[in-house]
Amino acid sequence: xxxxxxxxxxxxxxxxxxxxxxxxxxxxxxxxxxxxxxxxxxxxxxxxxxxxxxxxxxxxxxxxxxxxxxxxxxxxxxxxxxxxxxxxxxxxxxxxxxxxxxxxxxxxxxxxxxxxxxxxxxxxxxxxxxxxxxxxxxxxxxxxxxxxxxxxxxxxxxxxxxxxxxxxxxxxxxxxxxxxxxxxxxxxxxxxxxxxxxxxxxxxxxxxxxx
Amino acid sequence: xxxxxxxxxxxxxxxxxxxxxxxxxxxxxxxxxxxxxxxxxxxxxxxxxxxxxxxxxxxxxxxxxxxxxxxxxxxxxxxxxxxxxxxxxxxxxxxxxxxxxxxxxxxxxxxxxxxxxxxxxxxxxxxxxxxxxxxxxxxxxxxxxxxxxxxxxxxxxxxxxxxxxxxxxxxxxxxxxxxxxxxxxxxxxxxxxxxxxxxxxxxxxxxxxxx
DNA sequence: ACCTGAACACCGTTCAAGT
DNA sequence: ACCTGAACACCGTTCAAGT
Numbered sequence: 284x285x286x287x288x289x290x291x292x293x294x295x296x297x298x299x300x301x302x303x304x305x306x307x308x309x310x311x312x313x314x315x316x317x318x319x320x321x322x323x324x325x326x327x328x329x330x331x332x333x334x335x336x337x338x339x340x341x342x343x344x345x346x347x348x349x350x351x352x353x354x355x356x357x358x359x360x361x362x363x364x365x366x367x368x369x370x371x372x373x374x375x376x377x378x379x380x381x382x383x384x385x386x387x388x389x390x391x392x393x394x395x396x397x398x399x400x401x402x403x404x405x406x407x408x409x410x411x412x413x414x415x416x417x418x419x420x421x422x423x424x425x426x427x428x429x430x431x432x433x434x435x436x437x438x439x440x441x442x443x444x445x446x447x448x449x450x451x452x453x454x455x456x457x458x459x460x461x462x463x464x465x466x467x468x469x470x471x472x473x474x475x476x477x478x479x480x481x482x483x484x485x486x487x488x489x490x491x492x493x494x
Numbered sequence: 495x496x497x498x499x500x501x502x503x504x505x506x507x508x509x510x511x512x513x514x515x516x517x518x519x520x521x522x523x524x525x526x527x528x529x530x531x532x533x534x535x536x537x538x539x540x541x542x543x544x545x546x547x548x549x550x551x552x553x554x555x556x557x558x559x560x561x562x563x564x565x566x567x568x569x570x571x572x573x574x575x576x577x578x579x580x581x582x583x584x585x586x587x588x589x590x591x592x593x594x595x596x597x598x599x600x601x602x603x604x605x606x607x608x609x610x611x612x613x614x615x616x617x618x619x620x621x622x623x624x625x626x627x628x629x630x631x632x633x634x635x636x637x638x639x640x641x642x643x644x645x646x647x648x649x650x651x652x653x654x655x656x657x658x659x660x661x662x663x664x665x666x667x668x669x670x671x672x673x674x675x676x677x678x679x680x681x682x683x684x685x686x687x688x689x690x691x692x693x694x695x696x697x698x699x700x701x702x703x704x705x
Numbered sequence: 706a707c708c709t710g711a712a713c714a715c716c717g718t719t720c721a722a723g724t
Numbered sequence: 725a726c727c728t729g730a731a732c733a734c735c736g737t738t739c740a741a742g743t
Binding site: 501502503533534536537540541 | 706707708709710711
């Protein structure tokens with residue numbers, strides 16, 4: 284049983300299986316992955332160059348799922364939609380996030396997102412340097428929020444000063460995800476309001492789309 | 495040469511040596527660490543329960559260095575100082591941050607910070623639920639910014655649309671750190687302005703210190 | 706109490722060998 | 725072209741043994 288007539292493996296299939304393991308256990312191992320795919324560990328290396336390579340493919344898969352807004356609406360609204368889509372796709376695989384906080388990489392999907400953000404800020408009247416800073420701020424906030432959602436830095440559960448309603452919500456298990464999302468939206472609106480203010484004060488010429 | 499008259503190791507010394515390795519290489523290994531300390535790998539386990547334990551101690555050491563503001567000033571200014579101190583202590587060991595994005599832990603130092611933040615928001619007129627959200631937002635932003643500073647998600651270096659001055663700054667190597675810090679301050683001010691607005695609208699009773 | 710050396714189960718990766 | 729099994733260098737951790 285050496286070479287099957289049709290390949291048992293492929294790069295995307297490997298990434299999928301790895302993503303599945305990470306969603307379940309928060310990490311993955313080459314032997315684990317091979318076992319899950321019914322294959323020997325060394326076989327994987329016919330389709331993939333290294334474990335890091337697999338992590339990168341998972342990032343690409345996650346980022347590729349982002350729902351991006353149609354261009355042409357209000358620029359602040361565009362920012363809001365991108366940020367939410369970004370966050371949502373992170374939220375689908377929370378365990379994955381810590382895995383790629385180490386590398387600096389940008390795959391095609393990530394580039395697409397940055398490009399749309401840059402366009403939106405340009406439409407809002409931001410100069411190059413300003414929109415660079417603004418994009419970084421937005422990106423940092425989304426990433427930080429996603430990490431917090433994955434592994435909340437606090438156990439608020441037992442806080443006695445909380446309102447009864449909140450404590451009730453906290454004790455229901457599902458609240459964790461919801462609360463993270465609500466908090467994310469709250470912070471996002473703070474940032475967007477700031478961007479709005481700054482944009483409006485500079486935005487005289489250039490009515491709508493700037494490529 | 496079995497037991498020396500005075501111990502060659504101690505928990506804090508191990509954490510320090512590990513922190514030094516991480517600052518240099520971005521990771522550390524038990525054999526590496528043992529070698530750096532002139533000791534056999536198994537010796538470490540007389541002072542430390544696991545590798546994760548060492549990571550936790552490093553977190554504590556990093557958080558312990560935070561310079562916290564005197565209580566009593568303007569609450570927004572207090573928030574600003576805490577956030578900056580927080581960020582500054584992260585910035586001292588950028589390679590360390592990815593290491594503890596996996597665990598959820600809170601050591602004494604982290605608790606101290608949260609407590610001060612809670613007091614500041616209370617002084618600003620925030621209710622319990624609101625300040626919970628606000629603290630999370632601030633925390634997420636600082637963490638995301640620190641991660642971005644450690645491993646910028648973009649290589650802006652070659653952007654032709656940048657101003658000449660910016661590109662010049664970028665090409666000088668030191669700019670990376672400075673730019674990350676400037677961007678952090680920019681985003682922080684956006685958030686603080688939002689908090690300020692929200693706080694002022696609710697802050698009638700309760701003149702100064704609460705708790 | 707504290708360090709050593711040998712040992713264990715595991716990991717990521719390579720490579721000759723098979724078809 | 726694609727899978728296997730054996731092999732390599734490494735890892736984190738345990739534990740009996742020494743003093």
